[in-house]
Amino acid sequence: MTRWTSPWALLFALVGASILSLGAALFAVDRIGENIIDSQAQAAAQAEQNYWITLAREEGLAALIDTFNRRERIHGGSGFRYALTDAHGKPIAGVPALKEALGTQQGWKVAVTQVGGKRKTWHVLVGTLPTGQSLYIAQDSEQRTAFRQALIEVSVIALAFVTLASTLGGVWLSSYLLRRTGHIGDTAEAIAAGNLNARVVTYGHGDVFDRLGDALNAMLARIEELMTGMRTITDSLAHDLRRPLAQVQRALERAENANERDDALAEARAATQDALATFSALIDVARAETGLSAESMSDFDVSALLLDTAELFEPMFEDAGQTFKFDLANGPMIIRGHALLLRQAVGNLLHNASTYAGKGATVTLTERQTAVHFDIVVADTGPGIPEADRGRVRERFVRLDPARTTEGSGLGLAIAAACAKLHGGSLLLEDNHPGLRAVLRLGRH
């Protein structure tokens, strides 16, 4: 789990930061709350003071003293408390201890009293009556403290809930991210370790990880396909080159015998040529597939090319007991392409038709053009190719004859397909009802 260290550290840092900000938030709430309460209390005390001063002026000092004493008697422990002293500071009414703590200086003050061993904190507004007495309007700080505590408690609960919720959300989100990226990482490791079948798990939610996973899986599938292709090619190459080499070896043994020498040498020569031709064809396919051959493109008359190629293969069809027809345009038809490769591709299609369509079959070579394509069509009435095999016969070295009794390298259709690809088209293999119809489709640029 060492590779998750960094994300966890990040998580702890986040939790620490949220605790700090929680503390800061509480402190701010406390300070602001205190300020609000204090200014409200001061304003209320001021209003009370104005009221008592007015009362004293209109109804006399005695009425004020009377009211204060009555208030002290029925005091329920909440609200303001009062005290009054004469001009010399002698208590006249109310809570006497306040004067001890404060003196007669006017203003909003904090006082601490010891009454009966009980310590009390007060917020007091000290004022003076027109007749010289001092008026104390006090609020017991216990009430304020209780209110502040309630405020803090509520804030703590709310902030703790928010912090807990966001921490849980963060942990869930991080572990989700870690799990999803972990799948991708595990897959990459498995691939690196050689297991090309490994795939990223996707959940079909269509989220960004599913899309990433699907894209990676598509890439992996393509790589695996290419690797399998490479393996098949290597295997087939080894297999196909053993045959001519074994033939050469046999021929050389026969050549020891003077009577057979000429025949044997001819056989060895033919086998060597076979092997060399296989290599040339492989190189041509590879170059055409990668588009390197594009530099050799030129403008040429494709009708003349098809006519030449048709003429070249015509006797082969006659020898195979087949009927060969070609229906080509009368005038020249200029296209841009790789003439040599195209000739080879068409030759391969004709050669395949004459080899596989069987005796009595009819083979036709036609051309057709649309706005975007130029098609060269070789159709036969032979046995055709089962639909399931039509895709793979276009690959290198794929031959449908498992015993490989017929001649050929298995590269013919691969060259045709690569040629079509180089020309911006594709090789289509279709059912001719009966037989095979091979369409060499070239793009017209």
Next chain:
Amino acid sequence: MEMSRRILLVEDDQNTADYVLKGLREEGFTAEHAKDGRDGLYLATSSQFDAIVMDRMVPGMDGLSVIKALRAANVATPIIILSALSHLDERVKGLRAGGDDYLTKPFGYSELSARLANLLRRAPAAASAETSLSCGDLEFDLLSRQVTRGGQRLDLLPRELKLLEYFLRHKNRVVTRTMLLEQVWDYRFDPHTSVVDTHISRLRKKIDDPFDKPLLHTLRGTGYRLSETP
């Protein structure tokens, strides 16, 4: 052969060079050898050769650059390019650079010899005003496209006429299957050389079979030759 023909071989690989030089000298050519591109260019421009056999990749100066330089200097000597690069594009490039023929390594000396003879003959026979070609009692009227043998008219298909014309223009010389594929059909794909045999056997059926003396001879392992004597 009249005066000994001079051939320049530009080739850095000693084995190939020895093999080719031996073959050339046995055939009676005077062969000169250069091991790199610069020497090859120097020799080719400083003295007269009848043909040049040029390896595509030689040290000093690339074969194609030498050919371009020679052509730029108006040296018209026929050139055969030898190359280990077998693909189609290399052939196109070689011929575009000014080469006259292109032969892929590895090759048999007989193939090189046939192509060389073809090039050496091509140079002086620039006269294209001929109206007929012949070999023994076989006559090809180029204007009417009629073929007769011993005065008897032969009925040949257009594709057979094309092949016969090529043989007549290369009379008494070895013509290989790949030369036929390349030069008659502009086709370069070795596995189909057997297709050439089917054409030859058809042509032979018409020009040789009804007559006592065969003209179209098969040379084992090499190719064919049209001549009065086998």
